[in-house]
Amino acid sequence: MLTEERRVGAATAQDGRYPRPQLVRADWLDLSGAWTFAFDDDDRGRREHWESRGSLPGVIQVPFPFESEASGVGDTGFHRVVWYQRTVLRDDLPVGERILLHLGAVDHDCEVWVDGRSAGRHEGGSTPFTLDITDLVGDGDVSITVRAQDDPADVAQPRGKQDWRHHPHSIWYHRTTGIWQPVWVEAAPAVRVEQLHWVTDVPRGEVTAQLRLSRPAPAGTSIRIQVAVGSDELATLETSVSGREIEVPFRIQRQTNGQAYEELLWSPSRPTLLDATVSLRVPGAAEDVVRSYFGLRSVGVEGGRFLLNDRPLYLRSVLNQGYWPASHSAAPNADALRAEAQLILDLGFNATRLHQKYEDPRFLYWADRLGLLVWSEAPAAYAFTPEAVRRSVAEWSAILDRDRSHPSIVTWVPLNESWGVQHIAHDDRMVSYAKTLVQLTKTLDPSRPVISNDGWEHADSDILSIHDYDHDAGRVAERYATREGILSAPFTLPGRRLIVDAAQRADAPIMLTEFGGISYTENGPEDAWGYSTATSAADLVERLRALVGAVRSAAPLAGYCYTQLADTGQETNGLVFEDRRPKAPIEELRAIFGA
Template identity: 50%
Template sequence: MSPPPPTPDGHLETKDETDVTDVSTEQTQAELTYPRPQLVRDRWQDLCGEWDFAFDDDDLGLAEGWMSGGGAFDRRITVPYPPESKLSGVHDTTPRPVVWYRLRVALDRPTEGERLLLHLGAVDHSARVWLNGDLLGRHEGGHTPFSFDVTESLVEGEQVLVVRAEDHADDVTQPRGKQDWLEEPHGIWYHRTTGIWQPVWTEVVPQVRVDALHWTPDVVGARVRVEATLSRVPATGGRVRVRLRLGEELLAEQEVRLLDRHVAFDVALPAARHGQYRGRLLWSPSNPNLVDAVVEVVEDGRTVDTVRSYFGFRSVGVEDGRFVLNGQPCFLRLALEQGYWPESHLAAPSAEALKREVELVKELGFNGIRIHQKVEDPRFLAWCDRLGLLVWGEMPSAFEFAPRAIERVTREWLEVVRRDRSHPCVVTWVPLNESWGVWDIGEVEEQRHYATALYHLTKALDGTRPVISNDGWEHTDSDIWGVHDYAAHGASLAARYDGPDAVRRVLSDRRPGRKRVVLGDPVDRGQPVVLTEFGGLSYTPSEGEKWFGYATVGSVEEFEDRLRELVSAVLDSSELAGFCYTQLTDTEQESNGLLTEDRRPKLPVEVIREILTRPARAIPPEEIDASRRAAARASLDMMPPVE
């Protein structure tokens, strides 16, 4: 049995796509190609495309003055694809410690009272940036965005933009995730992603403007907290005005006086006070409502800046061993998402590919993903918001425990949480995975302090979401006990998670991942137990083919039977609150995806969907029925139950 072919537009042939929301309006499409979807302005310029490029293996560029635009730029590269990838046009996978980029371009120019900002979505691992020979600044951290005000460096006519990126394959204190430190990929590690790999763009902005914007919904309190950071306080009479709409319905309008660059205030949502009618406002995978926002900065009665944004009105938490969404138990059906494409590596091949990836996940029957060892493009998260997909956000790991690694991971993780905490799709934070970078956490007290500190630091930054200290095993303190268990057969899973006593043994001493799941005595705060990695089924490889899988099957029929067996064992457990299947797609030598690396399903979509969506024993049918009856009483527009 071969996978069904894609249709001409790349859409898989499947009869059931009712969970995929239609977001094909021109306005939505335009806004979701914008590189920063939760703070949108109209005047921006995309700088992606053909740039000059050079390797600098001997690190001579600084001494020879390449930052001024001269130097040995002897080839071309297509930005934002990394030079290791095919789509970059370079396709050189040799470890290169230093690379340079140069772009000669006519930039949109600010008028009087305006500024021009340069934005870089992500440059791996550290970057220096010049415009017309002026050093704009530096940034370290290969997964998070940074910006510069370039107004004072503009010249008449053509501008020369230069970026130097430094990325040492042998420096394992860098947060690198699944990028291999060896020259050729091995095991579960992939080709590197060096240099620019997310959009580069400019934006014309007013001098007094919104530089950062965050939303924190409070469902019980019928309000949303707004946090805004301005470039500066208006000279006189400064105010911030917020208008919130659900479709055409005006939910709230509020204006506050500015006394500081940083302002935080609550906006009441009267429509959410009606308990029998609140559900029409709520965000969930089955009903991904978004509240549209317009935020204006007003000076002396004149609007000087306007940005568009949105948020999802929803709550998440844990209670009595279950994950809870909007006050209702929600069984987690997640896929492990590497976010890697064969032709473009960590960079998506197109903006459309980001949307299509989310659609694929939903069509297969998952209600969420665990983004693994990667910080995803904000446009991807925006599609998860729009289409309704739960996301676990995870920090790419460093592989050495050292002060430098601690500083690097912590600093970049703060940037990740700050960037993504307003996305309703993000429902769990994972700063560490499988003791990567804290290899001796069971024996070394300092490593335990580090994991616990990351847990508490994340909770301090965002107290609205569950946090996992060290997913997979060797938890210090977590809101969810994430367990990695690659049992080859369903019978083993069924026995291990058969009732509360069996699960307690798994947490304390059974070691399904060869290490203790929880260090010390598990503190019971009602944490759910979620099988956050399992499965990993691989077809038998061809002779001489590189491959990796956790269990091997020899045919499509055996693949379906084993997948059904493993998933059924999880769904039949009364104690497991969800699962994350390893993995969504084949990725380089990892051949354990439900899809091939070019996103073709290994089984018919309807078969995978049927296997994954069967009711879970952990949420008894009577509870689901009660939720549906309550929803029907409330309103025909009430949110469907989350199971």
């Protein structure tokens, strides 16, 4: 039966279930839950036309990867090809001119059939895609079949922390195969808003709505935009439009009051979001009404500091793997994403670095709404080949398109610790690749700093970020006491340099973006490890107090990122256990990491 109400209010008041929080329509149906399922280890499903033969023999809970317990399968072995099938009752489908099938993420290659007929394909294990299935839907119930292919040994795929071995080892985790983000259908007009971005100019109080339509606008088409904060209307305009790519600039007149303009700015201490309603009006056709939101804020770097709304802000961040023991890379449910954002804030942090994962957009919604700053980082491929570059660039571009209107995202990180560019210090091609990713990012989104290669070996990076797991607080305080000392000293990791590009700006802010990693466990796995070990909760607190104190006393540092939020498999260096229970009284942790 239909599980979603076919109405929608302000986008800032949504409950966090809608899978695309900045472009919300009223008519949609969540397809989470039981699907039939099968492994296809011999890759014979296509030859035997499994898309047409009826239900598959097994059952899986979507959107959890089959490797996870939450999926109901819990098989962590190597299975390169998997199939899914779900029948949707015709009466449950949203009613509209076109029916759109959305898949949030399917790792890695995907093919979809509707009632046995091909609906489309997609490549990219972390990026969303949409298929217009209207012409494939008949008068009866609708069968949706998905085939996913993910080669565990293909290290040219962007894979992040997914292990290529049978069992997780070191810092790698169970693989994520197949569907792992929401699947849903919605109704929409034939000419509709396909993508919506908000570009803000804080000093001028100006906003530009950037729209991409499903097809070029017919003659006589107009766009109406209404912006409000709470019940206060801030701007309303209507203009005629043409083409498929449309820009509509407008001003928020309230921002002309120079003494009051900060009241609408978005920041961690005051995460003000502005609601927007966009109506696309096409002569003789149904109106497309979407709800959205945005934040007025600016981000930059200057004079060795990170700036938010033109003011220095010290970043107190925590590394977040986005991994749960029962559901792995997929969130256990929508509420868990809000709880994760709130937990990070409750621990005293103002930021999180999403590590080696493009996170579910519903987490970004809560970061926007609660005032949590986000560093968005790409999952790495481990090979440096033309195919690895092509895949990585394609997925990175798609994520920039998906996420760049979230005010919470304040930094882009396309590479981490030279993963996939292991020889960047000696290979000019890899330096060029890192710089190309920076310039591509700034071409698509010039509004945020970009870190070319988080941790070391920087090239054209807006922030010089360093990873250092020395557990001696005295040595850490001495190492980061002066900017000159940081830039001139031999780098702490043997064989690595801080800068590999002669053109790298030397005045960039310096941040310690991985440190700590102190392991503490009550009854952890036999292979539990961290970068150092605490013997008790009290010992953990003392070690944290000394180490974080040393970092915060280092005047040249513009911020830090502690490793890590939660225990993850054999990595027991979290501030909380896998089930998100704090390892020490949360007020003591907040006193260490808070402002």
